[in-house]
Amino acid sequence: MRDDPYWINITELMQKGVGEFIKELISNPELGPRLQDYINRLNAIEGIKSIDLHIDEVTGANKTVDVVVDIFNRVNSGGTKLSKGDLALAKICAGWPEARVEMKKRLEKWRQAGFNFQLDWFLRNINTVLTGEALFSALEHVKIEEFKYTITLAEKTIDYILNIISSRLGLSHTRVLGSRYSFPLMSRYLVHHGGKLTDSRERDRLLYWYVHTFLWGRYAGSTESVLNRDLGLIEVNDGHGLDRLIQELRQNRGDLRLHANDFQGSSKGARFYPMIYMLTRVCHACDWESGSELSEHMLGGMSALELHHIFPKARLYDHGYNRSEVNAIANFTFLTKETNLSISDRDPAIYLADIERNNPGVLESHWIPMDHNLWSVERYHDFLAARRELLAQTANHFLEGLIEGAVPETAEVSITERTVEAVPGGVTTEAEEEVLNEFNEWVVAKGLPEGEFLYELTDEATHRPIAILDLAWPDGLQSGLSQPVALLLDEETGTIEAASLAGFKCFTELSVFKHYVERDVLALTA
Numbered sequence: 001m002r003d004d005p006y007w008i009n010i011t012e013l014m015q016k017g018v019g020e021f022i023k024e025l026i027s028n029p030e031l032g033p034r035l036q037d038y039i040n041r042l043n044a045i046e047g048i049k050s051i052d053l054h055i056d057e058v059t060g061a062n063k064t065v066d067v068v069v070d071i072f073n074r075v076n077s078g079g080t081k082l083s084k085g086d087l088a089l090a091k092i093c094a095g096w097p098e099a100r101v102e103m104k105k106r107l108e109k110w111r112q113a114g115f116n117f118q119l120d121w122f123l124r125n126i127n128t129v130l131t132g133e134a135l136f137s138a139l140e141h142v143k144i145e146e147f148k149y150t151i152t153l154a155e156k157t158i159d160y161i162l163n164i165i166s167s168r169l170g171l172s173h174t175r176v177l178g179s180r181y182s183f184p185l186m187s188r189y190l191v192h193h194g195g196k197l198t199d200s201r202e203r204d205r206l207l208y209w210y211v212h213t214f215l216w217g218r219y220a221g222s223t224e225s226v227l228n229r230d231l232g233l234i235e236v237n238d239g240h241g242l243d244r245l246i247q248e249l250r251q252n253r254g255d256l257r258l259h260a261n262d263f264q265g266s267s268k269g270a271r272f273y274p275m276i277y278m279l280t281r282v283c284h285a286c287d288w289e290s291g292s293e294l295s296e297h298m299l300g301g302m303s304a305l306e307l308h309h310i311f312p313k314a315r316l317y318d319h320g321y322n323r324s325e326v327n328a329i330a331n332f333t334f335l336t337k338e339t340n341l342s343i344s345d346r347d348p349a350i351y352l353a354d355i356e357r358n359n360p361g362v363l364e365s366h367w368i369p370m371d372h373n374l375w376s377v378e379r380y381h382d383f384l385a386a387r388r389e390l391l392a393q394t395a396n397h398f399l400e401g402l403i404e405g406a407v408p409e410t411a412e413v414s415i416t417e418r419t420v421e422a423v424p425g426g427v428t429t430e431a432e433e434e435v436l437n438e439f440n441e442w443v444v445a446k447g448l449p450e451g452e453f454l455y456e457l458t459d460e461a462t463h464r465p466i467a468i469l470d471l472a473w474p475d476g477l478q479s480g481l482s483q484p485v486a487l488l489l490d491e492e493t494g495t496i497e498a499a500s501l502a503g504f505k506c507f508t509e510l511s512v513f514k515h516y517v518e519r520d521v522l523a524l525t526a
Helices: 010-016 018-026 029-050 065-075 084-095 099-112 119-131 144-169 180-192 200-215 223-234 241-253 273-282 313-318 337-343 348-358 377-404 430-445 493-501 510-525
Strands: 305-309 332-336 452-458 465-473 485-487 505-507
Touching (some): 010 029, 018 029, 084 144, 180 200, 180 223, 332 337, 430 452, 430 465, 465 493, 485 510, 493 505, 505 510
Antiparallel strands (some): 305 332
């Protein structure tokens, strides 16, 4: 814009007034034909200084962080929402401007290791470690030196938790890490115990509690109120904090044993999806072609194991099964990329029989019902029912082994010292997941195909992952008639750029996407 007569410096205009700029306009013949328009524009800009802005000062002892954020978001309903963490951190940054930078360093370290966390989430961990409270208002009177020290302390506890969850449960990357809001409580618990657990028995009982928090959505609703209640249960360091946490879960559930019906969910967003991945990793499931265990040493990058539909989606849709039936989690298992590609969309009645003949026992390691009659597409519902029973039995056996100290020890790994290929994108909250599922249902109700949840965008030549797209239609909303599209909520520019370069039309707002569907896509079928 420099030296372009059609652009002016706003700062100079506000400081000097329009007089100096009008002189320049008059002296430039090129601008003469529209001189009056330009003068009017300059006067309008300078007129901003004389606008009377009404200010209401909202003060009082009862104006906590929560109240202030609520007021701000009501007044600013059309703009960017302010989170409670934003305001709490802003007050910290007033006394220590580097706070946000220091926190982001830790987030980047975890991202490099395959875990994508939000700034608010880390702040919540710091808050509970420092104050024992879930509400950010507890940070109001915290001293800066205390906050600095607690950043490092919370970082260490999170590292410790990630290591034991990855080593012991096999949940080694973001897409299978459930119950993120149980981390603040576990961090506080660790601090009470000097930063580490007493023995393997205590570790496994804590993991038993953790698994049940994501299975039953312990922190899916009113996170702060539930978290505060649970923090109260461990605040007395009498050696019975874990007992109280587990008993609280039992009181809410009545029974912590899993049943076949618990595996009736569908999609990768289902709470029991991480459970199937976990069982694959800890129960010695084997690859269907090589027969090798799908264990940590085979993973390399976090996408080396791929989700596999036992009954291929295309065959099920051809036989009239609906979306939730096709994507039932009892139809999911995990295989290596090579095996997944080789199976493709073959008839399960044929390919499962081939696998069992070539590698006896590998199907059973994935809890596949061995009644061959159930492998036909016509008996799909019966297959799902039988596999749910097997999954429930296996899950109960493992969880009971955890709480009773009967699960064999595994080699510990330092997950935060590894570097995995950082793949941008992904869904980070259950609220975001719910929005995506609701939108997918809206699309299907319009007679269009469902989108693929957490679609992995890969390089065609190397098959390496490029990005994770929240919800994607790689063949377009109308195959052959519209371009690939993706819905990306709260994603960084890297995800959007990767999808755009791959030919996807990207939408970041639901309303804009809906308008596109109704105007551009449905018009094609009218």
